[in-house]
Amino acid sequence: MAQDYTEWLAINVLNEQQLVSYRSLSRALKVHSNLAKQMLYDFHRNQNAKKPGTVHATYLITGVKQTERPATNGMHSQRDGEDTVMQSSPLLPSSSALKPDEHDDEEPNAVQTVMLVKQESLDLAKAKFESITGLHIYSLQAKGLGDIQSLTECNRKIAVDYASEDPMEVWKQYGTIQNPNVKRRTQRRQPPPPPAPVAKAAVAKAKPPVPTAKPTTLKKEASKDSEEAKPASNTCAKATTEPAKKPPTNKRQSSDIFKSFAKGKAKAKTEQESQESAGSTPKPAPDDEPIAGFSDEEDADEGDAAVIEEAPKVVNGKSKKEREAELQAMMEQDDEVMEDAAGAEPESAEADVDEGAIDKPETQAEEPKETVQIENGRRRGRRRVMKKKTVKDEDGYLVTKEEATWESFSEDEPAPKRIKVPPTTSMSKSTTAAAGKKGARPGGGNIMSFFSKK
């Protein structure tokens, strides 16, 4: 054991030039604090014997200082010669309080002092004490200590490094005063977890409970898509660190901004909508602004060393963060990536649709369900819409009929353009269905075909 601490101290104090207090040593080596103090002393003495001045120390002195004039004495000098002031006469007729002058003559209150002092000033400090009850080394460092306040660094590091230890079990070995009556309740939720990795895991769990208003398939698809979206967002380093670090206030701000841009129908999740429409609107030009806004806020927030991770408590907040991640990811990805992602999806949808078309005349096409998928920050899905179809009759008359058709929509453009996907509903009549199918499908269901045409 003797060797352990010498080694450990040699590494940390001399090699790594760190500030080591007796508390850090006791936690690192799992020893009693008093033992750690002795270890520090031993190391200090040995090192300075070999080569003086290699290791500097700070000491903690406890004792009774030489009494300076007690504070209450100051009152006397102020009041000399003034007789209008009430101190000498009882303020209240029934007052029985000891007057200050009498009070001083009786026992002055015992004042103990606990003083932290650098080794250079140790003798000076000791001279100030009338009697010393205790003296020990508080910390060691390789060079002289510039700012004594930097000793707070030790305790802060302890708090961070050993946060996972349960105080009730582990602190006994450090010599902390034990209290058998401590009442502590186990929490259902953990106190704020360390950022990023844990937060991400929590997000996945938090996501499924959030969309309560939607049908079950929607939820499954949503969570599935969120999983897909996550790898995409993970590629963006900024995106990953941002959502974890941003306090909930940022989300509120961003949603405030984006709510003004939000168009489109209010669906079940209005929050999501604002997020998605935020994705849709500021694509090229205002794109810079939100990013700039984010980065400003991120800088400002990164200044706070420890941001309380309120996230686990706010389940909605988690999903918002996650959506924010997607938003960010979407903003930063190139158009090609989006194209691919966009291309992948409609193609699969198209494949489904083609099969449906083949089977359609014979079989009762199953009712396509109204689905909304979230992918890459865009809302896509199928919904049922009343459309007017104008058809030339046998007699040459133009007949306008209203019918319900299914279409897939995507909200990543300012005006949600409706992509005409051939409807497979059983409600459409055969004639109009055929006509509708031909007219409604430009370029094979690919969203990008819109742009290629024009």
Place this chain on the structure above:
Amino acid sequence: MNGDNHADLLQPPSNVEHAVSERTASHYTPLPTYRLPKGEHRHYQQQYADMYFARLAQLKPAVEQIASEAWADFEIGGETASRKDRVLDVREGELCWIAGTLYMEMPLKPNVLEDIGKEHWIAAPPPRVKYDTGGGLGGDSERGAHAGGGKGLAGAQIMLEDESGRLRLTGGYLSGGLLVTGAIVAVMGTENSDGDFEVLDLRVPDLPRQPSRWETEDGEAALQGKSVTTKRPISGKVAIISGLGVSGVEGDTLLLDLLLEYLLGESADPASQEQAASISRLIIAGNSLSHSSPIPSREELAAAAKKGGRKTYGYDSASYNAAPTDHLDQWLATLLPSIPITLLPGEQDPTSTSLPQQPIHAAMFPHSRAYMNPPTGPEGPGWFDSTTNPAEFSADGWRFLGTGGQPVDDVYKYLPDCEERLEMMEAMLRWRLTAPTAPTAPDTLWCYPFQDGDQFVMKECPHVFLVGNQPKFETAVVEGPLGQQVRVLAVPRFKETGELVLLDCETLVPEVVRFEVFDEG
């Protein structure tokens, strides 16, 4: 001088087993005297005047009893003083005594009507050192402070008020006494030709009945049908601290660390550690955070306006800095496994600004929350008790009454030339308006409009009256007419003085432990 016994820790490690001490247990019963009803049961529709009436009704009998005892056989020029029921019944030339509420009209006192007339602020009015023109003027001179002639209560008018009316008081006697708005007193004198009442003597309600030690616990046990334990273990000490002033700035937290280690029993030598093990409870009396009050002060608003940033209406959430609360929370969570803590909010803490301040919410302490009572759980003292300001509780059998300092600070503003805070505290006890009290509430100290009965009237005399956030440590014992003895403690601000007060619960004698960092300068 430096004996060898203190150098135990200045030696190489040996195989001596180091003892781990156990802390003395703390018996604690918080009293919900100052808890306001939550949610919609808390009304603000009522007028504050009701508070004054309630106060008068509660204290008038007590003060009249004392006054009648004192002045029963008082004679001047063959005339005995007779008691008048109403203030307006006083006739000129007649020697009599009356009881009522004091009201002091002072030119520099914040006047609601003036404020409304001038501007609409939500910021707190600028702090003033004293309200009287004659005394020390610390505040700005926006109101055009005119030089009051001489010292004393120049410029101020003192009146006595009761249900019937108001009477102006004069007389040389008044300049010698401690008088603040809201105190219930009985005065004896006569009316002079100006219509003013000349005061010859003055009486206050004085201390109420004091419960005996352990009375609260015994009473509760009796109510619950348990047997009353006659043998109580020896109590330890209670550590009292105030004004931690945790801010986000890192430069001043070393003292806090030293305090933490001392209380945990890790620092210092084994003898001090044993002593620390006898500390059974820590009471934090206010102002644990600095600048966390929800209402910005006037200076802060001016600074924000000057910066010319975008005008934020309402709460600017981007400016929230979680670092101070987090730091405080970590600090508390490190202490809690070893010692129970009672936390009183103060003027600068994030809770209500009017008295009685409600407890700081558990949401501010994500780490320490585990040690608090669950909100829907069984009532009982929590290990970490976030309580109201002022707070009344029974620790180790003694009845404690604690405040964060606002009432005393406010009384201080009323009294010209008086720097003795201890005497003010004593006066507050004798007016029976300590807790919280502020006798000056609701006049200059914001408070909740109590409807049925002024909660600020002290019903039972505490054994210990502690006031936080005072400039320095002071203590005294106040004695009452029925033999009550109250230990009055002024707890200094830790951030400035680094002092911790230890109160021995067997003898009620305080001592001080001062933490400092040696300054070569």
